[in-house]
Every structure is written in structure tokens, then in C-alpha cells.
Amino acid sequence: MIEVITKGVLFGLLLAVMLGPVFFALIQNSIIKGFKAGIYMALGIAIADTAYIFLMYFSVKLFENNDTVSVWMGGLGGLIILVTGILSLKKKSVRLEEQQVNTQRSSFFKQFAKGFVLNGINPFVLLYWLGVMTLVTKSYHYDQGEVIVFFTGIIGTLLISDFSKVALSHRLRAWVTPKRLNIMNKVVGVALILFSFRLFYHAIEHFN
Structure with a gap:
């Protein structure tokens, strides 16, 4: 079980540094709206991910005894992760925009919904x-x-990472330079491509 937890945490760390729109929106929102708003948004993001995990788990289990579907799902899953990795390698770096801090209070529901919708749609x-x-x-x-243990490790790691991003949002703005973003994109891209090869191997093995 320790191995499962370790893989979940490592996969969570990998996802935590993926530089998609949610990454930048979380930091930007934390800078503009404040610490609490960032925490609420991070919770919304985590709940959206958890909902998708449950949906995908039951979808995969539904067809787990169908050999043909297993081959197709292995190939499709590998293709999805491969494309994600390639896009990460090719992703262009951007800078966080400078905006004035808004000191007005933001409701829990509004910020939670922003994170949930941004990640969910x-x-x-x-x-x-x-x-x-x-x-x-x-x-x-x-x-x-x-x-359950694996994905708990992922979600837990993502939550801790997102809370850290919120707490360090002002420092992260200065740290997130184009050069560092390029390095992070390439590391994530290579790791995801390697994961995709594992799935392709499974699909070919199952087919044979």
C-alpha cells in the first residue's frame, strides 16, 4: 500500500505543476481577491476533479470484462495522455498580468463555483x-x-499544492518566469509521454 500512496503523491505532484488555465487563474485570483478566495477556489477545483474521478471509475468498471473495450480504452487513454504530454512540451510561456488587489470580500459560494466551473467545463x-x-x-x-488510496493521494497532494500556491501567490508571481515555465512544461511533458507508453504497451499486450 505504501507503493500505491507514493505513486499517488508523485502523480499529484506531477499534476500540480501542469501549467494550464487553472494554475494561472488560481494564482491570479489569490493575488486579486486574497487568501480566503484562493482557498475557496482551490476547494472548487478539487471537488470538480473528484467528481470526474468517480465518473471515470464507474465508466471504466462498467466495461472491465470486455476485452475489446479494454484494448480500445488502453489505446484511447494512452493517446489522451500522450497528447497532453506533447501539448505540455509545446506550450508557450506566459506571464501573470499585473492587476490591482481587490480588497472586497468574496463569498465562499462565488469563489468555490469559479474553481468548480473553470475546472469542470x-x-x-x-x-x-x-x-x-x-x-x-x-x-x-x-x-x-x-x-481509492491512489486517488486520495493525488487529490490530497493537489489540495496541499494548491493551498501552497494560494499562500505563496505573490512570491510565485515573481518566480514564474518564462524560462522556468519552459523547464516545468518539458519535465511534465516527458513524464506524461512515458506514462502513455505504459498504456500503449498494455493495449498491445491485451490485444495479443
């Missing part, structure tokens, strides 16, 4: 979690308990 997030779930159930062959 992106169809690529749904496809990405499908790829991760396929990797876990088809390639790692985790049982239900191990799947």
Missing part, C-alpha cells in the same frame, strides 16, 4: 482523468481499495 479535464483511470485500472491493475 473543460472537456479535456474529463478526457485526462479517463486516461489516468485507465492507466490505474488496466495497467497497474489496482483493486478498488488501492484505487
Whole structure:
């Protein structure tokens, strides 16, 4: 079980440094609206991810005994993660915009909903979690308990990471330079491409 937890934490750290729109929106919102607003938004992001994880888990389990579907899901999951990795390698660096701090209080619901919707309406997030779930159930062959531990490790790591981003948002603005962003993008891209190869191998092995 320690190995499962470790993989979940490592995968969570990998996802935490993915530089998508949510990454920048969280930091930007924390700078403009303040610490509490950033925390509320981070919770909304985590709940959206958790909802997608549950949806993908039951979707994968529904077809787990169908060999043809297993091959297709392995190939599709590998393709999704491969494309994510390639996009990460090619992603252009951007700077956080300078904006004035807004000291007005923001409601929990408004900021929570902002994080939930921003993360939830992106169809690529749904496809990405499908790829991760396929990797876990088809390639790692985790049982239900191990799947729960693995994704708990991911979500827990993402929450701690997002809370840290909120707390350090002003310092992160100065730290997030184009050069450092390029390095982070390439590291994440290579790691995801390697994960995709694991899924492709599983699909070919299952097909044979």
C-alpha cells in the first residue's frame, strides 16, 4: 500500500505543476481577491476533479470484462495522455498580468463555483482523468481499495499544492518566469509521454 500512496503523491505532484488555465487563474485570483478566495477556489477545483474521478471509475468498471473495450480504452487513454504530454512540451510561456488587489470580500459560494466551473467545463479535464483511470485500472491493475488510496493521494497532494500556491501567490508571481515555465512544461511533458507508453504497451499486450 505504501507503493500505491507514493505513486499517488508523485502523480499529484506531477499534476500540480501542469501549467494550464487553472494554475494561472488560481494564482491570479489569490493575488486579486486574497487568501480566503484562493482557498475557496482551490476547494472548487478539487471537488470538480473528484467528481470526474468517480465518473471515470464507474465508466471504466462498467466495461472491465470486455476485452475489446479494454484494448480500445488502453489505446484511447494512452493517446489522451500522450497528447497532453506533447501539448505540455509545446506550450508557450506566459506571464501573470499585473492587476490591482481587490480588497472586497468574496463569498465562499462565488469563489468555490469559479474553481468548480473553470475546472469542470473543460472537456479535456474529463478526457485526462479517463486516461489516468485507465492507466490505474488496466495497467497497474489496482483493486478498488488501492484505487481509492491512489486517488486520495493525488487529490490530497493537489489540495496541499494548491493551498501552497494560494499562500505563496505573490512570491510565485515573481518566480514564474518564462524560462522556468519552459523547464516545468518539458519535465511534465516527458513524464506524461512515458506514462502513455505504459498504456500503449498494455493495449498491445491485451490485444495479443
